[in-house]
Amino acid sequence: MRTYRYLHLDVFTNRPLQGNQLAVFPDAANLEPVLMQSIALEMAFSETTFVLPPETSDTHARVRIFTPRDEIPMAGHPTIGTTFALAHEGTLAPEQKSITLGLGIGPTLVRLEWKAGRLHFAWMTQPIPEFGAIPANTGDLAAALGIKEADIRDTGLPVQVASSGLPFLKAARSRLSAAVIIESRPMIPRVNCCGSSSPAVQCGALPPPLTENGRQPPARIANFIC
Numbered sequence: 001m002r003t004y005r006y007l008h009l010d011v012f013t014n015r016p017l018q019g020n021q022l023a024v025f026p027d028a029a030n031l032e033p034v035l036m037q038s039i040a041l042e043m044a045f046s047e048t049t050f051v052l053p054p055e056t057s058d059t060h061a062r063v064r065i066f067t068p069r070d071e072i073p074m075a076g077h078p079t080i081g082t083t084f085a086l087a088h089e090g091t092l093a094p095e096q097k098s099i100t101l102g103l104g105i106g107p108t109l110v111r112l113e114w115k116a117g118r119l120h121f122a123w124m125t126q127p128i129p130e131f132g133a134i135p136a137n138t139g140d141l142a143a144a145l146g147i148k149e150a151d152i153r154d155t156g157l158p159v160q161v162a163s164s165g166l167p168f169l170k171a172a173r174s175r176l177s178a179a180v181i182i183e184s185r186p187m188i189p190r191v192n193c194c195g196s197s198s199p200a201v202q203c204g205a206l207p208p209p210l211t212e213n214g215r216q217p218p219a220r221i222a223n224f225i226c
Helices: 033-043 076-089 138-145 149-153
Strands: 003-011 020-025 048-052 061-066 098-103 106-115 118-124 160-163 168-173 191-197 200-206 221-225
Touching: 003 076, 020 033, 020 076, 033 048, 033 061, 048 076, 061 076, 076 098, 076 106, 076 118, 138 149, 138 168, 149 168
Parallel strands: 020 048, 061 098, 168 191
Antiparallel strands: 003 020, 003 221, 048 061, 098 106, 106 118, 160 168, 191 200
């Protein structure tokens, strides 16, 4: 039986039990990818990261990011959260200016700010956004999202695939109250659905369901046995 230690972080918040949850396995060198995926499913967080030795000379560590269903090439809060986890573990030297993590998209620079010997802020460098296909059939998209086609059409804004390392289909909707129900379907793995109300546009990411039971481990720093 192998035992692996992990850290449970709340990212993008200064209060426990808020923000974005993340599990970080700081020493995953002997974990097989199939087992990483199984652990991510068991954790039931939106993402779980596994820190491995660097694969190239221009990176400090290799970081693999898994959702409960798939490995993804990059994501924002897992990258920032993993950086803070490495600082907590003492992997980063105090006042170190930056770290370069090997993600699925390649070397990714994270600049660091310290306060009183503790990591205070991290700036992630992301690829320049790329814009892809514009689906012509918004009716099928609306049906997949569980909203009316008019909720998309009336915004006057295009529906388009955009990526800064992880492709999303961006869709605006005219009514904030429009119900959105999204299921795990291969054709629409990730959708951002924005509700607009003058003068602001409010947005939120709507990924497919993560697990059937939504279990979450209670511990903030714990062991995982497999």
